[in-house]
Amino acid sequence: MDSILIKNIRAVDTKNDSITDVLIENGKISRVDVNIDVKADRVIDGTNLVLMPSIFDMHVHFRDPGLTYKEDIITGCNSALAGGVTGVLAMPNTKPPCDSPETIRYIIDKARDTGVEVYPVGCITNGMNGDGLCDYNALKKAGCICISDDGRPVENAEMMRQALEKSNENGLLVASHCEDLSIINGGIMNKGEVSEKLRVKGMDRASEDYITAREIILASSVNARIHICHVSTEGSTAIIRFAKSRGIKVTCETAPHYFMLTEELLNKRDADYRMNPPLRTSGDVKAIIEGIKDGTIDCIITDHAPHAQEEKADFEKAPNGVVGLETSLGATLTALYHTGEITLQKVVELMCVNPRKILGLDIPEIAEGKTADLIIADINRKWVVNPDELHSKSHNTVFKGMTLIGKNLMTISKGVVRYENM
Numbered sequence: 001m002d003s004i005l006i007k008n009i010r011a012v013d014t015k016n017d018s019i020t021d022v023l024i025e026n027g028k029i030s031r032v033d034v035n036i037d038v039k040a041d042r043v044i045d046g047t048n049l050v051l052m053p054s055i056f057d058m059h060v061h062f063r064d065p066g067l068t069y070k071e072d073i074i075t076g077c078n079s080a081l082a083g084g085v086t087g088v089l090a091m092p093n094t095k096p097p098c099d100s101p102e103t104i105r106y107i108i109d110k111a112r113d114t115g116v117e118v119y120p121v122g123c124i125t126n127g128m129n130g131d132g133l134c135d136y137n138a139l140k141k142a143g144c145i146c147i148s149d150d151g152r153p154v155e156n157a158e159m160m161r162q163a164l165e166k167s168n169e170n171g172l173l174v175a176s177h178c179e180d181l182s183i184i185n186g187g188i189m190n191k192g193e194v195s196e197k198l199r200v201k202g203m204d205r206a207s208e209d210y211i212t213a214r215e216i217i218l219a220s221s222v223n224a225r226i227h228i229c230h231v232s233t234e235g236s237t238a239i240i241r242f243a244k245s246r247g248i249k250v251t252c253e254t255a256p257h258y259f260m261l262t263e264e265l266l267n268k269r270d271a272d273y274r275m276n277p278p279l280r281t282s283g284d285v286k287a288i289i290e291g292i293k294d295g296t297i298d299c300i301i302t303d304h305a306p307h308a309q310e311e312k313a314d315f316e317k318a319p320n321g322v323v324g325l326e327t328s329l330g331a332t333l334t335a336l337y338h339t340g341e342i343t344l345q346k347v348v349e350l351m352c353v354n355p356r357k358i359l360g361l362d363i364p365e366i367a368e369g370k371t372a373d374l375i376i377a378d379i380n381r382k383w384v385v386n387p388d389e390l391h392s393k394s395h396n397t398v399f400k401g402m403t404l405i406g407k408n409l410m411t412i413s414k415g416v417v418r419y420e421n422m
Contacts, residue, residue, distance in 0.1 A: 001026055001415055002041035009046025009376070011366045012344050013053055014353055022051060024372040027415035032368055044410075044422075046376065050344070053352040053364030054086035054373040054411060057325065059150070059175075059229060059253060059301035062088075062118070065106060066095025071306040071393050073107060076325075077114035079304070079392040081419040083326040084375035084408035087117040087356070089175075092128065093151030099123035099134050101142035108143050115411075115418035119359070124149045124163045124174065130156055133163055136170045145359055148175035150229055153211055155181065157218065164224040173359060174219075175227040178211035178236065179277070188316060190263045190278040198266065200316060205284075208277055209235035216243045216250055227358065228252035230303050232277040234287035241296040251358050253301045255324065256331035257398050259288040265398075271318035272396045275305065278320075279398075289341055292350065299354040302328045306394030322398045326390050331399060333379055333406030344379070376410040376422075383407050 004024040011020050011032065021036040022029060062076035071079075073090075080088055090107060092098035098107070104120045111118035122139035126132050128149045136147065147163065153176070154160040160176075167174050184207050189195050191202025212228055216239065219226035231237055231254045243250045257275065262282050265273040273279060291297040305321025312318045324331075332351065336342045342350075352364055364373055385402050387395035411419040 004042045004044065004412070004415070005036060005038065005040035006044045006046045006051060006376070009049055009051045011051045012348055013364065013366045014345055014349050015365065017345060022366065024412070024415050027372055029366065029368055029370050029372050032366060044376070049409065050377050050379050051366060052348055052375050052377060053366065054375050054413065055084045055329065055351045056087040056355040057085050057301050057304065057328070058089040058299065058355040058359065060088045060090055060304040060325065061093065061306065061321070062090045063306060064094060064110070065103065070308055073110045073118060074114065075391065075393045077111060077116040077118065079323070079325040079390065080116050081411045081413070082391045082408070084329050084377065084411050085325055086115065086373045086411065086413045087119070089119050089121050089146055091150040092121045092123045092148065097123050097128045099126055099128070101138050104139060104142035104144050115413035115416065119145050121150065121175070122147045124154050125159060128152060130154060130159060133159065133166070136166055136172055140170055140172055144172065146173040146175055148177065148229070150175065150177040153177050153179045153181065157214060160215065161218045161222065164219050164226065165222040167224050168222065173225060173227055175229055176211065176215045177229050178208050178215060180207040180210050183207040183210065189266050189274060190280050192263060192281065194263045194266050198269065203278055205233045205235060205280070208233050209239060212236040213239050216240070216248055219250065220248045225249040225251070230255055230258070230277055230301070231288065231291070231297060232258045232280050232284060234284050237287050237291040237296055241291065244296065251298045253299045254288050254292070254297050255301055255303050256328055256335065257322065259285055259292065260331060260335045261398060269315040271312040271315045272322065272400065273398055274318060274320050275303065275322045275398070276320035289336070292336065293341060298358065300328065300332055300350045306392050307396050308394060312396050322396050323390065323392050323394055324397070325392070327385055327397060327399045327404065329377065329408055330383065330404035330406045334404045337379070338405050372412055372415040374412045375408050377406060377408050379406045381405070381407045
């Protein structure tokens with residue numbers, strides 16, 4: 001394994017922010033110091049660049065098995081590496097759904113040599129259809145660390161309560177897609193002025209807020225952990241903030257489009273701006289940013305959800321979802337760091353540290369003896385998002401044509417350069 005010496009770089013983690021040299025040997029960070037003078041197989045000039053721990057995205061859809069015309073594990077991992085991501089939670093709404101040890105092992109085995117640690121999320125219920133709980137002990141033994149029926153909610157509250165109760169026994173994190181299907185009732189975008197103008201059925205925010213509250217109440221009743229997926233509303237943010245103040249074991253995530261964009265984009269009648277939960281209002285965007293700043297929202301994810309171009313062609317009939325692995329760092333830096341809302345160390349906390357902490361994984365640091373899972377970024381580089389240049393099989397990005405500030409240039413996974421665009 002080649003040694004790498006990175007010179008004169010701004011190294012940023014949650015504990016330090018300083019100009020230094022970093023030596024990587026045998027997959028580990030062996031030295032962090034100024035003016036390191038040793039021979040290395042590769043020397044990188046880090047002047048005006050930033051070294052950070054690699055990103056962990058705890059909410060992606062890799063569509064493998066069964067829907068690989070949209071994405072597969074290999075192309076998903078290539079997209080992840082381009083975005084500076086070396087670890088992901090892969091959601092279970094595959095075909096078949098990820099409800100068996102065999103599917104868990106298939107995903108882990110296929111991802112083994114990619115440079116990305118792919119953790120398959122097991123289903124809460126058999127087939128994700130609410131028909132009984134899965135065998136969680138078998139899923140965990142196969143390598144599962146989290147369970148969810150993401151893509152749809154667990155409709156039966158008692159079944160969800162039982163899953164949460166069992167999580168205290170098996171240690172699996174329960175993650176919830178907070179949506180009441182009876183309230184949604186076929187809606188395809190946020191219910192409000194724009195949906196009325198376009199004369200399409202909207203998704204009432206009560207759907208998300210109600211199930212968020214339900215999950216928190218259920219988790220509290222059995223003293224279990226609950227993770228709320230893709231928070232998008234002012235109401236659910238307030239509910240989570242209150243629950244945290246009461247000591248309830250709730251964590252949550254949001255995605256860049258929820259703190260950058262609004263429902264106004266749907267006036268274009270372009271299905272690339274449709275996802276679930278949908279883009280909301282400027283008031284929701286402001287509430288999400290405040291939730292990030294005050295610690296209510298724990299981490300930033302992408303909900304990377306690839307769909308084929310032909311599937312997205314019809315605005316009203318297209319499936320929901322957008323890709324995001326290659327734009328998440330740039331979008332977050334653009335909307336939150338370059339606007340002065342949060343520090344670069346807070347970016348590291350939200351994207352690199354907290355997801356791993358929530359999942360019980362090793363916490364990354366730029367420190368001697370730590371695994372060399374790192375990225376080198378130019379946080380000031382301006383670039384225009386071109387869907388055709390993405391590494392994913394699908395190009396349904398909500399940021400198409402936008403100028404972002406900040407780009408990953410190199411991804412190092414366990415001491416090996418897996419992506420480079422210096």
